Amino acid sequence: MSGVYLPSQFGVIFMPLAAVQVKAGDKLRVTCQYSHIGEAESVQLYASIGNEGWLGFDEILNASKTISVPEDLSWQYREAYVDISITSALSGGLYDLYAKIGGLIPKVISPTLLDVVEMIAIGDSEFGEITITEYAKV
Amino acid sequence: MAQYADIVGITAPSEAMQGSRVDITVRIKNLYSATIGIMVGGALEYGVSPWPGISFPETSANVGPGSTRSFSGYFTMPNKKVTIHAYSYYYASDGYWYFDDEMTKTVNLAQIPESEFGSIEIVSYQRR
Numbered sequence: 001m002s003g004v005y006l007p008s009q010f011g012v013i014f015m016p017l018a019a020v021q022v023k024a025g026d027k028l029r030v031t032c033q034y035s036h037i038g039e040a041e042s043v044q045l046y047a048s049i050g051n052e053g054w055l056g057f058d059e060i061l062n063a064s065k066t067i068s069v070p071e072d073l074s075w076q077y078r079e080a081y082v083d084i085s086i087t088s089a090l091s092g093g094l095y096d097l098y099a100k101i102g103g104l105i106p107k108v109i110s111p112t113l114l115d116v117v118e119m120i121a122i123g124d125s126e127f128g129e130i131t132i133t134e135y136a137k138v
Numbered sequence: 139m140a141q142y143a144d145i146v147g148i149t150a151p152s153e154a155m156q157g158s159r160v161d162i163t164v165r166i167k168n169l170y171s172a173t174i175g176i177m178v179g180g181a182l183e184y185g186v187s188p189w190p191g192i193s194f195p196e197t198s199a200n201v202g203p204g205s206t207r208s209f210s211g212y213f214t215m216p217n218k219k220v221t222i223h224a225y226s227y228y229y230a231s232d233g234y235w236y237f238d239d240e241m242t243k244t245v246n247l248a249q250i251p252e253s254e255f256g257s258i259e260i261v262s263y264q265r266r
Binding site for chain 2: 047
């Protein structure tokens with residue numbers, strides 16, 4: 001099961017993450033925490049939904065946006081998010097999620113969260129029956 | 139050479155970032171054969187006039203013969219290299235403070251490091 005490690009008064013605890021259900025037309029907001037030191041910089045925050053495999057991460061959907069990171073004289077933790085538009089490119093099932101900062105050569109990559117996005121398959125439009133429930137003079 | 143209140147050292151970092159607090163310590167030794175009142179002072183030289191002062195929460199103390207007293211102070215690092223001027227004074231029997239010694243130390247301006255990212259984690263994901 002995927003999860004995140006969070007600091008607590010007892011040290012680091014593992015917080016399991018449940019799968020989020022999505023369907024085409026939704027957006028998935030992926031919020032990331034990153035650490036930074038040094039000069040201010042504008043970078044790409046990138047997140048992707050896909051499948052982690054032996055050959056790496058097979059991306060199906062992704063999104064990115066430019067974030068402005070301020071000057072940090074010491075290591076600072078900051079948060080930012082990016083929204084991934086969910087499309088029918090995903091078929092029904094569970095998918096993995098990861099994020100990174102940077103472009104083709106990432107500056108830093110997150111651990112992959114496994115099976116945290118569940119695509120709900122919605123069938124084609126279909127009608128079962130029809131009944132007259134009322135009739136009146138108008 | 140000091141007569142009574144000898145500054146034996148200034149402890150300060152060799153460099154500091156602009157805007158950061160710089161903590162310093164000035165050590166002053168009593169050269170007199172009896173306890174005397176010793177006072178510390180300080181100013182910063184970096185091209186502005188008058189020279190800004192250095193904050194010392196405790197500026198004076200009675201110091202025994204041959205003893206050394208440390209005075210802690212601090213200032214905010216300006217945008218260029220700064221020279222600390224530390225001064226010592228002794229309290230004379232006529233009731234006046236007299237300047238006695240001076241020592242200087244330079245604190246260089248530290249460069250902001252290049253941007254670097256240490257880690258990234260996904261902390262939440264929500265359907266919108």
